[in-house]
Structures are given as C-alpha cells and as structure tokens.
Amino acid sequence: AAEDGSQAWLRYAPVPKASEYHSLPASIVALNNTKTSPVYVAGQELEKGIKGILGKQLGVDGTSKASSSIVVGTAEAYKKAYGEFEEADELEPDGFFLSTEGSTVLIIGQNERGALYGAFEYLSRIAQQKFSPVSYVSNPHAPIRWSNEWNNMDGSIERGYSGPSIFFRNGFVVDNVTRAAEYARLLASIRINGIVINNVNANATLLSERNIEGLGSRLADAMRPYGVQLGISLNFASPKDFGGLSTFDPLDPAVDAWWANITNKIYARVPDMSGYLVKANSEGQPGPLTYNRTLADGANMFARAVKPHGGIVMFRAFVYDNHINESNWKNDRANAAVDFFKDLDGKFDENVVVQIKYGPIDFQVREPASPLFSTLRKTSTSIELQITPEYLGQNCHLVYLAPLWKEILNSDLRADDKPSKVKDIVSGQRFSRPLGGWAGVVNVGTNSSWLGSHLAMSNLYAYGALAWDPSLESEDILGDWIRLTFGFDARVMEVITEMSMKSWPAYENYSGNLGIQTLTDILYTHFGPNPASQDGNGWGQWTRADKFSIGMDRTVKNGTGNAGQYPPEVAARYEEIETTPDNLLLWFHHVNYTQKLKSGKSVIQHFYDAHYEGAATAQTFVPLWESLQGRIDDERYNDVHFRQVFQAGHALVWRDAINQFYHNLSEIPDDHERVGNH
C-alpha cells in the first residue's frame, strides 16, 4: 500500500493487539473548547489517533463527567472543573502529568502546550502497544526547544535537501499555510515549542508590511494551536538597507528607535512572537563590529526592542573571520568564538541567549564540544545542532545523529574542576541561568517526506526527544521511532536499528577520521570528497597536510592555543598526544603519518583501513535493506533503496578519493596493498 510520508511518526496505524487494551474510556473531555487552543487540538488529536490506532470512535466533549473519560487540559482548568489536583506542584512550564491507571485517563499540562504534549505522549504509547498502566510527571530539560529553518524569501532553502520552502515563495509569505500547520503539528508531537522560519543569512524584506501581515495573519495563526511560537532571523543592516537610515550603528538612537518601532509593528500582528535570531559579523553578514561596537551592544539593541513584549534574542556565537591566513601557524578559526565572546560574559541583557554550534568549527563529523560552553558563566546559552546533514551526506547517506549529539551533550568540560556536562550547561542548571536550551537546524521542504529521506526523519524525532530529555539512549529513541513509523515487524526493527546505529561510525570512517573533519568539498557543495579544498584558503578548516605530516596543532605549547580555551583538566588532556583520544588526535595535534595511535597502528594505516572499513559497512546496508522488501510499503521501500544504493557507491568514491589523495601526498604504501597504483 502507498504510505503518506508526510504523516511521519504520526501515522496512527492500527495496532495488532488493539483488543488487549481493555480500559479505554468511553469519551474524551477537552477542558477548553476554543478551536485555536492547544487543548482543543489535543482533544481532536486524541479522537483521530484512537480511531486510527484502536479502531474506536470516541466523541470529544467539553462538559461530561471525568469518570471513564480521557481528560485533557491544564492543571488550572482541571482544578476548576473537578477540584484538587495533587501533582500540580511538580509541573514545570510545558510539562505534563499522564495517568492511565484508573478508569479515567488524565492528561494534565502545566500549560496548554503541556497538555498537548501529554496527549501526543499518550497516543505514542498506545501506538506502540505500551498498554500497561502508568502514572508520571514529565518536565522539559530546558525552556527553549526551537527549530531553525534556513528558508529564503524566494522559496529556496540554504542547506535544505527536500525541495522548496513551505513558508515563502517569490519574496513573500505563502498564501497556503496547510503544510506549515502540518509541520507545527509534527513539531508539537516532539515538544518543539518555537520555530525561526527564515535563513540566518537574513533578507530584510521579511520586514515589509505585506510580509509582517503574512507572518501574523497566516503563519503564526497556523502554528499557534500547536504551541509552536514563531520567531524570525534579522539582518543587522536592515535600518540602513531596508529602512532608509544612513547607519545601522546599534548605539545610534535613531537605529534603536527604528528597531523598537518595527518590533512593535510585528508584535501587533504576532503578539506571542518568541523573538529574534541574529547572525552578525559572520561570513560577510553585517554586524556591530562595523561601527566598533561590541557583539553585546548589537545583541542588547534587539533585546531592548523585544523585552516589553516578553521576547528573547538568540544571538549566534558563529562569529569568525573567513579570510584568515594559513601561513601563520597560530591562526585558528576554532579559537574565534571564545576570542569574540570571552570578554562579553555578563554584558548581555537577561533576555539574550548565546546560541553555540556544538563544535568550534561547523557541524563536522567529529568535533570536540565548543569551549565557549564553559567560558560563558553569566550568559544564558543554547546548543545549535543540525538535523539537516549539511556535511554528513545531505540525506543521500544515512547518518543517524543522536549518538554524535549525545557525545557532545555528555562531554564534561570540568569548569572549576566540577562536573560540567554540556547538557547541564545549556539547560541553565550548571551556571544557574534563567534561560537556555536548544536550536536544531531542520530545513524541511515541500517534499512529502519532509527531509527528502524517510530514514532521516529519525534525526528530527531524536532531536525533539533529546531536547526534552538528553538522558534518553539513542537506540531507545530510535526504537520508538521505528515502531511509530514502520510498525511492529521484528525484522524491520532489527535492520533499521543496525543500519542506523552503524551509520555515523561508517560515515566518519570513510569521510574523515581521527578528528581531521569531514574532508568534504568545503568551498561549494559541502558534498562528496575534496580533501584538497580544506587548505590554501581563508576559511580555516585546515588539515595542514604535507608530505610528512598532518593535523592542526592546537596545543598551547606549540600551536594555536585552542586546547587552552578549555578548563584546566580538559585543556591538559588535549595538550598531550598521549591523553588525547585517537578520534580527536588530528584535531589537536600535527603529527607524522607514521605516528602510532593507541591502537598500535600508524596514522596513515588507520586512514587506509578506516576508509575501507567504513565503505564496506555502507555496502552491507543495501542487502540489509533488501531483506525488508515486502515488509515495508513499496513507496518507502523503493525510496530508501535508491538512497542506499547511492550511498554504497558514493562510499567507494569517498574511500578511494581520500586514500588515494593521502597516498599520493605521503607516498607511504598501504600494508594491505589496496591503495596506490598496482
């Protein structure tokens, strides 16, 4: 049967053991009957889901007795209708209480959004035949759980691999927002509460009257019922380029007034707008440094504008000079974020959050956690992840990213020699910050599979799951996603689990191992092998490979000093080759190809072997997937099959391109005589 990929994990397919669910109440009570409220939506969703999953038609009702019903609403509404609610004190904003223990199912949110999340949780449980009675409170890890969508006004998407935008066309907000609403529903089901819909390389024409009108009367309205708050990216030069002022200096009162005015206009149309996202002084984007103002001066200007409206500013830490000179051994793009931000700690307004990419460079297959997480103590921070796998095969390769993200989140930066895991820093807990959280660059498009690949949707699902609870295991998240997306076939579970869990290590092996980065073409496509493109330009993603040696020397004693940006314990570990893990060796050290790893292999032999190993793993994905023919609908089977065949071939291209390149450079033979001219 054909399968509508756009339903993703919300298929509500009938479960085989539906008859075993005995205690299903007779009706649904939604404690808010305003059609645009998340609680109303929750009631509708429960009705639809239960009908699909269990085959029972329950009516939704706002008035009936709680007994023998599924009751969904806020704690406040519950108390008003029925009296006491004991768990109320345990709930945090967006959190919910779910109880299936009695004849009544209780789904009670701290707020409306929490109630909707609880409804999706309940439906996810029964869709997976998790029928045993439960009763628990679930609260979020952090308040900010946003998606970032790099959509351009002309309808294209920067680093998007799934067709054109669902938000913009020909310079304007789209007329038909059906897909935007469907996407908001998907985001709500994984508890994402905000969305920034336009590219960080922002176009000021978003601020035109017509577009502000479109944001308010269409997009925000379409997503609000799902508790997804709209936010926008700004172009720092807007007052000049768009507003007609002679300057965009953040300390010029006219500029300040211009931003306050346009912000008031937007809030008049979108009263609950979450706030702004700003990329400044990075990759050619304008910013405060033009006027010798600090990045904090820039961020605070926006913070002042949104403050009266309760908005926040996500200010990106991805600030660096892309014209640095490689001939200076001490130059290092990886140092940029800490260099730019360290003296600004404590200088940002309270409603500013500094949004930090997980590693110091740019979404590479392997990076250490950004040292900026441990530098900023008096500033709220968030972690930026990429669901759209820009450097990781662009959804023509399967790369399940939860394990990569978890390594970063669990990295302990040992600030002040105390436990300082990245996940506890961005939640606000470690440095007692009021704000904090998550930004995921998703870049969905009009393709019905959302991301251009059915299997890649595990990454979006995992992003939401981890943003709510980063202690979840990658494989458990994946298991839930597989059941919800593909059903209960044990072989399907086995195969997709095996492929997904092997996918990141395989990609790392055949693209760029030992911490040398992805070795992709960095100048144009970010796709496919091009190790020569890393060096000899100002972008600073250098390998410094020559005939004898390779790697960035980031030590304090002899290199760029980047290791010293980490707190002392971690700095000491990265400073020495002996204590640096092999998988980051070439990130922190410049060594001879003959340098021995902890495994006993030389660096170059490891390169050769890993590329063979990774490519060989990618070959196994094809027969593994083929073993599922007939167990998955043809549409999804064929689509994934096509991609796996491509990946298998492209992995060989990767293997040979990289191995040949370093063989030519070093002229060191492969012990197994596979690489080179024979």
Ligand code: GCU
């Ligand atoms: C990467 C990406 C760009 C993007 C930038 C950013 O460099 O290739 O397309 O604009 O990151 O995150 O700002």
